[in-house]
Amino acid sequence: MKHQLSLKNFVLCMTLALASIIFTGQSVLAQVNIVTSVTDYAAIAKEIGGDRVEVTSLAKGYQDPHFVDAKPIFITRLNKADMLIYNGLDLEIGWLPILITGARNSDIASPSAIGHYNASVSIKDFLDVHTTPIDRSMGDIHPGGNPHFMLNPGNGIPVARGIAARLIRIDPENAAFYEDNFKNFVSALKLKISEWETELAPFKGTEVVTYHKLWSYFLDWAGFKNAGTIEPKPGIPPSPSHTADLMRNMERDNVRLIMAANYYPTKTASIIARKTGATFLSLPVMIEGRDGIDSYIELFDALVGEITSALKNTKSSNQNAAEFNGG
Amino acid sequence: MKFRRIFFTLIITLFISPAITQQVFAGEQNDVKSELKELRKMMENMQQRIDELEEKNEALEKQAKEKEETIVVEEETDLTVIETPATERQGFLQKALNTFNPEISVIGIFAAAWYSQDDPIVFAEVDPENTGVNVQEIEIGFQGVIDSYFRFDTFLVFGVEGVELEEAYGTTLFSLPLNSQIRAGRMRAKFGRINQIHRHNQNFVTLPLPAAQFLGEHLNPTSIEANFLVPVPWYMELSALGGSPDVETPTFDRDENANNLARLLYIFHLANFVEVSEALGVSLGGSFATGVNNTGRDERSNMYGIDLFAKYRPLENNPYQEVMLQSEFMYLDADTPEENLENWGWYAQLVYRFAKRWNTGFRYGIIDTNTPVQEEAGDIDGDPAGLFTLIRNEEGEEEEGMLGLFGRTYRLSPMLTFNPSEFSRLRVQYDYLNQDFTENQHAIFLQFQYSLGAHGAHPF
Numbered sequence: 207m208k209h210q211l212s213l214k215n216f217v218l219c220m221t222l223a224l225a226s227i228i229f230t231g232q233s234v235l236a237q238v239n240i241v242t243s244v245t246d247y248a249a250i251a252k253e254i255g256g257d258r259v260e261v262t263s264l265a266k267g268y269q270d271p272h273f274v275d276a277k278p279i280f281i282t283r284l285n286k287a288d289m290l291i292y293n294g295l296d297l298e299i300g301w302l303p304i305l306i307t308g309a310r311n312s313d314i315a316s317p318s319a320i321g322h323y324n325a326s327v328s329i330k331d332f333l334d335v336h337t338t339p340i341d342r343s344m345g346d347i348h349p350g351g352n353p354h355f356m357l358n359p360g361n362g363i364p365v366a367r368g369i370a371a372r373l374i375r376i377d378p379e380n381a382a383f384y385e386d387n388f389k390n391f392v393s394a395l396k397l398k399i400s401e402w403e404t405e406l407a408p409f410k411g412t413e414v415v416t417y418h419k420l421w422s423y424f425l426d427w428a429g430f431k432n433a434g435t436i437e438p439k440p441g442i443p444p445s446p447s448h449t450a451d452l453m454r455n456m457e458r459d460n461v462r463l464i465m466a467a468n469y470y471p472t473k474t475a476s477i478i479a480r481k482t483g484a485t486f487l488s489l490p491v492m493i494e495g496r497d498g499i500d501s502y503i504e505l506f507d508a509l510v511g512e513i514t515s516a517l518k519n520t521k522s523s524n525q526n527a528a529e530f531n532g533g
Numbered sequence: 534m535k536f537r538r539i540f541f542t543l544i545i546t547l548f549i550s551p552a553i554t555q556q557v558f559a560g561e562q563n564d565v566k567s568e569l570k571e572l573r574k575m576m577e578n579m580q581q582r583i584d585e586l587e588e589k590n591e592a593l594e595k596q597a598k599e600k601e602e603t604i605v606v607e608e609e610t611d612l613t614v615i616e617t618p619a620t621e622r623q624g625f626l627q628k629a630l631n632t633f634n635p636e637i638s639v640i641g642i643f644a645a646a647w648y649s650q651d652d653p654i655v656f657a658e659v660d661p662e663n664t665g666v667n668v669q670e671i672e673i674g675f676q677g678v679i680d681s682y683f684r685f686d687t688f689l690v691f692g693v694e695g696v697e698l699e700e701a702y703g704t705t706l707f708s709l710p711l712n713s714q715i716r717a718g719r720m721r722a723k724f725g726r727i728n729q730i731h732r733h734n735q736n737f738v739t740l741p742l743p744a745a746q747f748l749g750e751h752l753n754p755t756s757i758e759a760n761f762l763v764p765v766p767w768y769m770e771l772s773a774l775g776g777s778p779d780v781e782t783p784t785f786d787r788d789e790n791a792n793n794l795a796r797l798l799y800i801f802h803l804a805n806f807v808e809v810s811e812a813l814g815v816s817l818g819g820s821f822a823t824g825v826n827n828t829g830r831d832e833r834s835n836m837y838g839i840d841l842f843a844k845y846r847p848l849e850n851n852p853y854q855e856v857m858l859q860s861e862f863m864y865l866d867a868d869t870p871e872e873n874l875e876n877w878g879w880y881a882q883l884v885y886r887f888a889k890r891w892n893t894g895f896r897y898g899i900i901d902t903n904t905p906v907q908e909e910a911g912d913i914d915g916d917p918a919g920l921f922t923l924i925r926n927e928e929g930e931e932e933e934g935m936l937g938l939f940g941r942t943y944r945l946s947p948m949l950t951f952n953p954s955e956f957s958r959l960r961v962q963y964d965y966l967n968q969d970f971t972e973n974q975h976a977i978f979l980q981f982q983y984s985l986g987a988h989g990a991h992p993f
Contacts, residue, residue, distance in 0.1 A: 266811065269848045276993045277814050278768040278806035285712060285762055296988070300955075304990040307684065310762065312708045316681055342956055441954065443889050469852045 238377050241283050241314075243292035243302055244271050246356045247325060247369070249493040249501055251291060254370050254387045258380050264305075267494030270469045272346075272441075276301040284309035287321070288376055291369060294326030295353035320375050328368035329355050333422040346441025357491060358423035359399050359506050366391050398503050402510045409517050413459055415452065415484070417466035417475055420491065424509070433461045436474055444474045456482045462520040463513070467491040485516045635677035635685075636987035640733045642669040642980065649975040654966065656745035659692055659732060661978055668693060669980070670732055676987065682707050685718075688731070697780070699731075699753060712762035719755040719779075723772045723802035724820045725861045726840040728752055734992060736857075736884050737948055738962040738978040742898035743863045743878030746938070747836060749782030752822070754798050768806040775799050778824065783936050784834045784865060785824040796831075798824035806993075814993070815843045826936060828869040834936075837864045844993070853889040858882070867936055875903040876938050890952045899943040906937035940970040958982040 238259045242248040248263035255261065262283060265274045271293070284290065284305055292298055306315055313321040326332075332351025340349060355361045370388035374381045410429035414421075417436045425432055434455055438448040455461075456478070464486040466475050472488050479486035489509055490496040499505050646661035653663055661667040671691040678684045687701040702718030709715070721729050727744045728751050740750065756776020763769040778785045778798045785798050799822070806816040820838035825831065839862045846855035860881035867874040880898035887893065948962035959981055966974040 266848050270852050273853070275814070275844065275846065276991060277808060278770075278804070278816065278993060279808050279814070282762065282768045299988050300991050304992065307704060307706065308714070310705070310708055310712055310714045312706070315706050342954065346955065469849075471852070 236377070238288045238373060239286055240289045240291060241287040242290070243274075243298045245493045245495075246502065246505075247291040247293075247365070250362065250366050250391070251289075251369050251373075253391050253501065254366060254384055255373055256383065256387055258377065258383060259373070263494075264302075267490065267492040267499070268469055268496065270467075271297055271492070272300065274298070274301045276305050278308075280305050281308040284314065285311050287311060287314055289321040289323065289372060290314040291323045291325060293353055293356075294324035295332070295350045295355075296348045297353035320372060323368060323372050325365045325368065326350075326353070326355065328364040329361055330364070333426060334419065345437075345439030352419065352422045354420040354491070355423050357421060358427040359395065359402065359502070360427065361423065362395055362502050363392055366395075395503060398506065402506055405510055405514050409514065412463065412517060413461045414463045414465055415456060415461055415478075416464070417470045420467060421465055428513075433459055436464070436466070436478065443471075449474060449478060453478055453482055456484060463487065463516060465489060465513070468495060485520055487512055487516055489513075635675040638672075638674040638676075638984065638986035638989060640672045640674070640982065640984045642671075642733060642982045643667065644669050644738055644978050644980040646979075647977045650972075653976065654968070654971075654974055656742060657740035657750050658694060659750065660739045660745070661976075662693060669738075672699070672731065672733065674987070674989075678706070679703065699751070712764070714760045714762075716758045716760070717756075719753055720758065722752045722754060722756070722774055722800045722822075723758070723760075723804070724748065724752055724800050724822055724836075725802075725838040725863065726816075726818065726842055726859060727861060730992065733958075733982055733984065736859075736882060736892075736894055736950075737896055737946055738960060738980045739944075739946065739964060741861070741880035741882070741896065742900045742942060742944055743861065743880055746878060746900045747784050747863050747865050747876070749780075749784065752778070752782060752785075752800070753780055754778040754800075756798070756800075758800075767808075768804070770802075770804045772802040772804070773799070774801070784826060784836060784867070785822075786827040796825045798822065812847045813843065813845050815841075816993075817841050826867055826869070828867075828936065832868040832870065834865060834867040836866070838862065853886065855886045857884045857886075859884075869936070872904060874937050877901060877903075890954075891950065892952075893949045894947070896946040896948075897943070898946070899941070900938060901941040902938035904937070905940050906935070940968065942966070942968045955988075956984045 237257075238255060240248070240251050240255065240259050240261045242251060242261065242263045244265045245263045245267035248261045251259060252261045264280050264283070265271050287309070290306070292302055309315065313319055316322060317324065332355065334348075334352035336347065336349055336351075340347060356365070366388055370384050373384045377384075406428045411431060412428075413431045413433040414425065415434050415436065416425075416432060419432075419435055419437075419440050421432070424430075434452050436444050436449070436452065438445055461482070462484050464475050464479050464484050466472070466486070466488050468488045468490050470488075472486070475486045475488070478484070489512060490499055490505065493499055493502060493505050495505070496508070499508055642659075643666065644661040645666045646664055648664050651663070655662055659669045661669065669692070673689045673691070675687045676685070682705065683703045684706055685701075685703050688699045690697045690699045698719055700718075700720045702716050702720040705715045721731075723729060725744075725748075727735070727741055728748055739745075744751075754774070754776040756774050758772055758774040758776075760770055760772045763771055775797055777787075779787055786796075800820065801822075802818060802820045804816065804818040806814060808814050818838075818840045820836075820840070822834075822836045822838075824834060826834040841858070841860045843858045844855060845857075858881070860879065862879040863877065865874070865876040867876070878898070878900035880896060882894055882896035884892055884894035944967070945965045946962055948960060950958060950960040952958050959979070962978045962980070964974075964976040964978070966976070968974075
């Protein structure tokens with residue numbers, strides 16, 4: 207009788223111990239492992255997930271996201287991921303699909319999997335959508351629309367909502383935590399958006415030249431006009447005749463600003479800037495695109511700050527020039 | 534008389550016919566009038582109905598708009614809202630792209646060639662066959678996801694020798710135990726590196742010597758392959774394949790003779806990739822293949838391979854500059870009734886991409902043997918046990934596909950490539966071929982390549 211009882215106790219103790227190991231183990235290790243294609247999504251996921259998630263980005267913020275090497279080590283990372291966040295609209299078409307196939311991970315493989323989040327599905331309106339027949343003589347175009355939608359800070363909100371909603375489905379235990387972080391993110395971002403908009407307001411209608419057609423969303427938001435691109439066609443490096451045409455147009459329309467993502471070559475842009483007297487800004491276009499830019503808000507602080515100060519300078523120098531000429 | 538009668542009837546008809554028509558039409562006119570009245574009534578009714586409906590519609594639209602506005606405000610922070618299904622807001626193009634059709638691609642590779650000899654020594658079937666303009670290959674690819682379990686990739690190649698099914702294999706997409714992934718069908722086997730790279734992704738016009746000699750263009754048996762992702766801090770994949778080589782290779786016999794489990798072809802590959810820094814990645818692999826050759830029953834070929842690939846690409850400042858080093862060593866140990874053949878070969882190539890669309894490179898390739906085949910052993914038909922039965926092609930196509938080697942061969946190949954876009958390519962290459970048993974050969978190639986259709990993946 208006594209013996210039986212002790213056996214029972216022993217079994218009970220063991221079960222409890224085992225259960226406690228399993229459960230404590232789970233609560234310690236139960237970080238949601240998120241892998242993102244580019245840094246923007248990594249930073250936003252980190253803000254929403256806090257310490258409940260572990261986030262890595264495959265591409266670096268200062269790297270051209272069209273041309274990332276499909277390093278086999280990325281397969282190892284995707285293999286262990288609970289969630290994949292990527293841009294979509296063919297931005298990563300050259301490298302991400304083979305990595306997903308190689309990852310052997312049902313949690314993220316199918317577009318219908320909860321852990322497979324294509325950020326573009328949260329965006330309502332795309333720019334540069336081709337509704338007429340296209341072919342590749344038009345350059346390296348994205349048929350579904352311009353994929354660089356994260357350069358309109360307003361689009362950070364639906365994407366953050368999408369990430370939060372997915373996180374809640376993957377890890378419902380921490381739903382309240384994710385929701386709080388998401389709401390904080392949105393209210394902080396909204397506050398900043400109105401700040402940036404007031405800063406940009408005086409420069410509405412400014413004409414700018416860009417290197418690649420990746421600024422459409424930013425220009426649309428800031429109320430700027432695109433006066434041309436240094437690339438003759440998307441993905442085609444600058445040619446002398448196109449550059450000459452562009453400079454003629456810039457001088458005619460008095461374009462004072464050239465913007466390029468900082469992963470593009472700066473040579474042609476600097477030459478054009480020098481010859482036309484415009485200011486050339488080589489700007490980070492993604493989080494971690496430059497040291498010190500670690501959040502979505504910091505990215506736009508940098509962008510809006512640099513662009514407005516450059517425009518102020520050109521304005522005052524124009525005025526100076528006018529005064530000088532007048533005097 | 535006759536004339537008068539005609540005149541009379543004419544007048545009568547002239548007078549009477551209007552009367553008749555009038556009589557007939559009078560009845561009809563009444564009918565038409567009443568019908569018109571009815572129609573007018575109906576139209577009036579319909580107009581009324583339309584007006585009513587329009588009003589209703591407007592009211593509904595207004596309501597919907599108001600609702601939408603309130604929803605948008607709510608949506609901002611509402612996490613239960615599911616993403617708008619992509620199909621609802623796509624243009625026709627996107628719809629066309631998203632149908633269940635496979636991704637189709639057509640890639641054409643052509644080469645204008647000049648050889649210093651009229652009957653040049655050519656090692657691979659898709660290398661330009663002689664002076665002139667040659668089709669190297671036209672590859673047609675169909676790729677896509679079958680269901681939630683498999684994807685299927687098919688590549689047909691039209692070349693000088695007809696059509697070949699280069700690859701057609703299914704890949705598992707679901708999680709399997711031991712982090713494994715199964716491929717089944719016909720595929721370029723994981724033996725070394727170049728064997729896995731499609732012609733249009735290769736860096737030179739001609740195939741490296743050891744690949745051409747020992748793998749016979751490419752080793753693509755119809756087979757089942759299991760790939761295990763080994764849980765180590767770096768990337769390590771172990772692959773094991775078993776199948777039948779139903780495409781001619783000099784090293785292994787075809788499937789009609791590989792007719793029991795011991796006579797099948799088995800290939801093993803261990804791949805490693807280490808990210809030394811964000812700019813430098815190095816992969817190192819080892820391969821082993823074993824199967825029977827066609828020199829006699831149960832005569833085996835064992836082949837060993839080592840492959841190295843390193844890519845240096847700084848991510849900052851020079852976004853499109855990269856340096857790639859690729860090298861493979863292959864050792865073939867083949868039993869024959871006469872003696873054991875020991876052949877080996879290696880190549881190394883360095884490619885430097887100095888601008889977004891330009892790259893240049895240099896390749897050195899060599900094949901040699903410890904057991905040279907004696908040329909005077911000569912007559913093909915008369916000596917069935919002799920080394921010349923090692924010739925694959927029984928119709929007597931000399932040298933091509935021979936298991937044995939006469940001696941040492943090396944080749945130097947500098948090249949320059951211009952890619953106008955990701956979808957077209959122009960390449961010039963010079964080949965200097967040196968063989969210690971025959972005269973040297975020079976060749977100059979101008980290769981042009983076009984890709985149509987789906988945007989292919991860029992393998993690392």
